[in-house]
Amino acid sequence: MGKSLSLQELCTELKKEQLLDLVMHLSNQYEGIDTAVMEWYASQKRVGKKEAVSNHLLWEYWERAEEIIQRFNEYGGGPEHLAYDVYEYVRGIIDLLSEYPILSEERRLLIKRLYVQYELGNSGLNDIIMDTIYEICQSDSDWKYVIKLLEKSPDEYDQKLIMKIYKEQLQDGEAYLELRLKMLEYGMDYWDLAEYYISMNQLDKAVEIAETGLENGKGRLTELFAFVFEYYAEREETDHIQDLVEQAFHIESDVDMISKCAVQYFKKKNEYEKIKSTLVKAFRINSYHKEYYADFNTMKEQLTVEDWEKIREEMIEIVKKESVIDYLKICYDHEMYNEMLAIISKSPRTMYEYNLGKNLDPIADQLIDKYPQEIVEYYWNKGGILILEGNRKRYKEAVKHLKKVKDILENKLQDKEAWEFNLKALKEHHKKKKALLDELKVFE
Template sequence: MVTENNIQPEKFSLYERLRDLNTSEFYDLVSTLLIKKPELHQLVLKWFKEKQESMPDIITDDDMVSINDGLLLEYWEDARSIISEFNELGGGPEDDEEEAFGYLEKISELIKEGDLSTIAKLEFLDEAFEEYNIKNSGFEDGLLDIFFEICQTKEEWEYLVKKLDEHPSDWRKKQIMKIQREYLHNDEAYLQERMKILNYGMDYWDLVEYYVEIGDQVKALETAETGILKGEGWVTKLFEFLWEYYSKKGDTANLERLVQTALSRNTEQKDMLDRLFEYYRSKGDYEHAKAALLKSFEFTRKKYYEEYKKLKEFLKVPDWKSIEPEIFTRIKEKDFHDYLRICLDKGMKETVLKSIFDPPKNRFSYSIEDDFDEFADKLANDFPDKITEYYWQKAYRNILNGNRKTYSVAAKYLGKAKDIYINILNNEAGWIKRFSNLKSEFKKRPAFLEIVSGL
C-alpha cells in the first residue's frame, strides 16, 4: 500500500531545469559560476568564438576582437603562472615547460588570425616584459618571438622599442636596431644606434647589408673593409662580399691584399687561399695557383684525403712527385683514416691490413683509431682469412658482457664473416662449424641466440 510518506520524489534533471530557465535566470547562473570559477571565463570565450559562424548576427567582428583580446590575456595568465615559477627557481619540470609553450603557441595562433586590438597587445607586452626582464625562466627566446609576432602597427613597434630600451643591453640594442631598420624603416634611428655598436664581424655585416639595400656601394665597401680589420669573431661574410667585388673587377692586387689580411687575422686563411687558388686557376696562372694551393694545404684541418686528391689532380707531374712524400707524411700524422684511404689508392694493401690490426698508439699506449670497417670491407677479397678474423674479433667483443644492442652489432659482424666464408672462401662447412661453436659457447644467452638466429 502506497502512503504519503513513502512516495518516491521525482528525480531532479539538471539539463531539463536548465532548459526551463528564462534569460534572466540563466544569466544569473552563468554570472555566479564565472565569479566562483574564474577559469570558466576562458571556456565561455572559446564557446562564443566557436559560435561566430553560426551566430553572425549576434557575434559581430568587433565582438570577435574583444573575444580574442580576452583569450590573449587568459592564455597569457595561464602561461605566466608557470613562467613566473620558473623565474623564481631557474627552471622547472619538463611537463610544465611544455604546458607553458602550449599556451604561447595558442597566443601565436591568435596573432596569426589577426583580430586583436592594440590596447590588448600593449597590455600583454607590459605584463610579459615583467617576466621577460627577470631572464631566469628559459622562456626568453619564446617570448621574444611572440613580441615580434604580435607587433604590426607603427604604434606597436614603437612600444616594443620602448619596452626593450627600459633595460638596455647590447643584445636589446641589436633587437631595437632590427626593428628600426626592418619594421619602422627609420634609417636615422637605425644608424644612430648601429654606429654605437660596431664590435663584431656580425655588427659590420649588418651595416654592410643596410648600405647594400639602400644602394650605397661605396659605404658598403668601406664598412666591409673596416670590418675585416677591426671586427671581432666571425667575418666570413665580409671577406666574401669584398672578394666578390674585387674578383669581378679582376683586381688581383686587392685580392692578394684580402688574403694577406686573412693570414694576419688568423681567421678565414684557408677559405681565402682556396679562393685565390681558384682565381688564378681560372686565369690560367699555374705558378700563382700552385703557390696558393700549397699554402692552403698548410691550414687544412679536415678532409685531408680530398685535399690530397685536389693537389694530385692540379699539380704538374714533376711538382707532384717533389711534394707528394711530404704531403703523405703530414696526412699520416694528422688523419690516419685519410692516410689509409690514400694507401689504398696507392695499392699499399699490406700496409692497410697491418694498420687495422695494429694501429698507432698514443702516449698512453692506447690505439688512436678503432673503427677500420671501411678498410676491412675493401680488403675482404684480397685477404679473406685475415678479414674474417677482424670481423670475428669485433663480433666477439660485442658479445662479452653484452646486451641486446651490442648483440645486434655482433650479428652485423658475424654476417660479414659468413659472407666471406661462403662467397669468397667457398667454405660453408667451415662457417657452420665455427658459428655452431660460438652459439654453444654462449648458449646461456637467449637474447644473443635469438638475434643471430637468422644467420
C-alpha cells in the first residue's frame, strides 16, 4: 500500500500559476467556491484589495438573502432553515459594514432594497429586515431617508417606528411630539410619552400624562400606576396615594402591585385602618390571579385578632371558591383534615379531571399518617385513570402512583398481602396490554 498524500503536500508542489488554475477549476466545478475564497481572503491580514473584496461579499450576501426573502413574500413564509440562512447573511452584512463602511449612496441603495421586501410584508421576516435597516443607518441623513420610506405606509406600526426614530435616533422632540400626541390610545402609548417628559426632566408634565393615561388608556397600565405611585409616595401625598389605590381597585387593574406598594407605604405612616382596608378590598377583588394562601396569611399577620376574627370566615370562603390548592393549605393549617380528605377523595373519572387534580398529590401525602387506607384508594384510582388511556407514557406515570400504593400498604399498614393481591388482579384484568405488563415488571 502506497504512502498517502495530504492536500497540503500536493499544494506545496504546485507553482503559483498552477494554484491559480486549481482555484479557477474549483470555481467552475462547484457553486459557492467564489464566495468561500473571498471570505477566506477577507479574513487574512496584510493583504491588498480587502475593502473591494468585502464590498463584493456584502452585495453577494444581500442578493442571496434577497432571493430567499422574495420567495418568502411570494408564498407567505418558508422553511425555518432558510429563515436562518437569511439571518446569517444579514449578520454577515452587518459585520462587514462595521469594519468596512460603504458610501452613503450605497447605504441608501441597500436600505431601499431591504425596504422593498419589508413593504411587501408577507415574508414573516420583517423584524429581521427592519433590524438590519437600523444596523445599517450611520447618520441623521440615513435615518431621515428611512422616515421618508416609512411615511408612505398607512400602517400604524410604521408610524410608530417613525416616532421612535425621531425620539431615539434623531432626538427631534418636536417631530416626535407632533406624531405622539395624535396616537394616544393604549396605556403604553401614554407611558411612552410620559417617559419622554421624564427624560426631559419635566416630571410634573409626565405625571399629568400618566394620570390621563390611567383614565383613558386601554390595555396595560402597570408602568403608569407604578410611576404615579412612586411620584406621590416620594412626596408623602397620602390622599393622592389613597385615590390611586381606589382607582386601581375600581378598574381592577394592577391590584396586586398597587395593594402591596400601598400597604408598605401605609405601614411606614402607621396607618392601620388604611392597611386593613387595602388588604381586605384587594382580597375581595377576583379579577386578577392572587397568591391566595400567602395573601390570606399576610392579612392575618397585619390585622388585629379582633378584626381578623370578623372577616376570617369570609376570606376562607373566597379562597375555597377561587383556589382549591390554597384552600387545602389553609385547611391543613387549621387542622381541618376531614374537609381535606373529602375534597381529594373525589375520584377523577376522566383525564381532564385527572389533570385538574395533578397538584393535589402533596396534599394527599400530608394525610397519609391519618388516613392511610383512603390515600391508598386515592393513588390507586389515579393509576387506574392513566391505565385506561392505553399508552406507554401513561403507564409509566401510573406506575409512579402504584409505587405510592405499595409503599403505604407495606410500610404504613403492614399489609403486603393486600398489595400482592391487588397487583395480581390488575395484571389479570389487563393481561392483553403487553406494554402495561412490561412497565409493571418493576414490581417483580
